[in-house]
Amino acid sequence: MSLIFWLLVGLGAGAIAKMLTPQQESGGWVSSMIIGLVGSVIGKLLTGILGIGHLLGHNLINDLVIAVGGAFLVLFIYHRFLADKLKLPL
Numbered sequence: 001m002s003l004i005f006w007l008l009v010g011l012g013a014g015a016i017a018k019m020l021t022p023q024q025e026s027g028g029w030v031s032s033m034i035i036g037l038v039g040s041v042i043g044k045l046l047t048g049i050l051g052i053g054h055l056l057g058h059n060l061i062n063d064l065v066i067a068v069g070g071a072f073l074v075l076f077i078y079h080r081f082l083a084d085k086l087k088l089p090l
Helices: 003-020 029-050 060-086
Strands: none
Touching: 003 029, 003 060, 029 060
């Protein structure tokens, strides 16, 4: 896929994951994009490890769902374990 496609998927996934978390998120669209891109990488890795990546296929909706799940996991880990130590404006 192209870089612009993954940036847009990352932006959408980060924004959706930020809306789903119960914490107050103060970052802008750049932090949403970074969280979404990291989430998409983690989501793809987890679906590959679990062996369900080939079952889901590769289209926009499946990629977005996987990226949102990964971004939500990134935000959960950040707020649960790292927020007091790092103090990043996510």
